[in-house]
Amino acid sequence: MSEFPEYDDTYRAGFATFVGRPNAGKSTLTNALVGEKVAITSSKPQTTRHTIRGIVHRPDSQLVLVDTPGLHRPRTLLGSRLNDLVIDTLSEVDVVGFCLPADEKIGPGDKYIAGQLTKLPHKPVVALVTKTDKVSRGSLPEQLIAVDQLGREHLAGEGKQAEGFAAIIPVSALEGEQVGLVADELTAMMPLSPPLYPSGELTDEPEQVMVAELIREAALEDVREELPHSIAVTVEEMNPREGRPAEKPLLDVHATIHVERDSQKGIIIGKGGSRLKAIGAAAREGITRLLGTPIYLDLHVKVTKEWQRDPKKLNRLGF
Numbered sequence: 001m002s003e004f005p006e007y008d009d010t011y012r013a014g015f016a017t018f019v020g021r022p023n024a025g026k027s028t029l030t031n032a033l034v035g036e037k038v039a040i041t042s043s044k045p046q047t048t049r050h051t052i053r054g055i056v057h058r059p060d061s062q063l064v065l066v067d068t069p070g071l072h073r074p075r076t077l078l079g080s081r082l083n084d085l086v087i088d089t090l091s092e093v094d095v096v097g098f099c100l101p102a103d104e105k106i107g108p109g110d111k112y113i114a115g116q117l118t119k120l121p122h123k124p125v126v127a128l129v130t131k132t133d134k135v136s137r138g139s140l141p142e143q144l145i146a147v148d149q150l151g152r153e154h155l156a157g158e159g160k161q162a163e164g165f166a167a168i169i170p171v172s173a174l175e176g177e178q179v180g181l182v183a184d185e186l187t188a189m190m191p192l193s194p195p196l197y198p199s200g201e202l203t204d205e206p207e208q209v210m211v212a213e214l215i216r217e218a219a220l221e222d223v224r225e226e227l228p229h230s231i232a233v234t235v236e237e238m239n240p241r242e243g244r245p246a247e248k249p250l251l252d253v254h255a256t257i258h259v260e261r262d263s264q265k266g267i268i269i270g271k272g273g274s275r276l277k278a279i280g281a282a283a284r285e286g287i288t289r290l291l292g293t294p295i296y297l298d299l300h301v302k303v304t305k306e307w308q309r310d311p312k313k314l315n316r317l318g319f
């Protein structure tokens, strides 16, 4: 078992979360900070449905990162639940990191989020200008000025930080540029506190949820256009296989991919079951890497009609 780190009365520990419109680079930055793949990234929006925490351990501090789903204008019940979850998360953290891609103009989505942040007037917000490797050095200052402007327009004022954003930091998570600085700034804003987690602990997300996310990621591969957000995954059981020698363990994982329509089921299964097989193989590889144990994956596909709009079904699927 991991032990809690030694600490003195200058030790800082607390929570930070990243917000930003879909694809702003939140998960990638979380991973870069934590140094290991805990959050699930993808090239398409809205893959991060669960709050997954990564923990940055330093000799004098602990920064607990809560990776929130994209804050966006709700269109379905699922969308509005995700937004409630985001506001709940925001009210509980010590600092919010607002991710704004360096290579995209500030748009209505960003302004919507800035507007939401005014619901939390006393929360420090740090602007993280992400993906700086995608723009030339010359065009970066213009974006930094636009970001500063956004902060002054939305976050400055009575009862709020007079200067808008508490800091503006350009960063490239992919190239590892300024990632350390982001960690420095965020940890400096944590309250004095004893350590919150044992050393070495990277995430407190139940393994089952992470396993479900890995299967969902594998299932979405190649069919994102056809099945944008119609997939959910549940993990029914994860048990060590009985009678295996101690040095050769095997974990039995039983999971279900839920789709909304029969036609989608056909897409997931593929000709003669070929896609489902490929999904299983990709997911198995990821899960084995995550858990460090070989697994047997028993994967089913089920039509759970209108799961995005039905509150009872959403609850059962863990949303």
Ligand SMILES: Nc1nc2c(ncn2[C@@H]2O[C@H](COP(=O)(O)OP(=O)(O)OP(=O)(O)O)[C@@H](O)[C@H]2O)c(=O)[nH]1
Residues within 6 Å of the ligand: 020, 021, 022, 023, 024, 025, 026, 027, 028, 029, 040, 041, 042, 043, 044, 045, 046, 047, 048, 069, 070, 130, 131, 132, 133, 134, 171, 172, 173, 174, 175
């Ligand atoms: N070039 C470059 N690409 C990046 C960087 N950070 C993220 N990306 C890419 O941008 C896309 C979105 O990144 P994510 O980290 O999944 O974004 P997110 O904000 O977590 O997205 P959602 O989960 O949809 O809200 C991925 O294709 C990343 O590889 C970066 O620093 N540089």
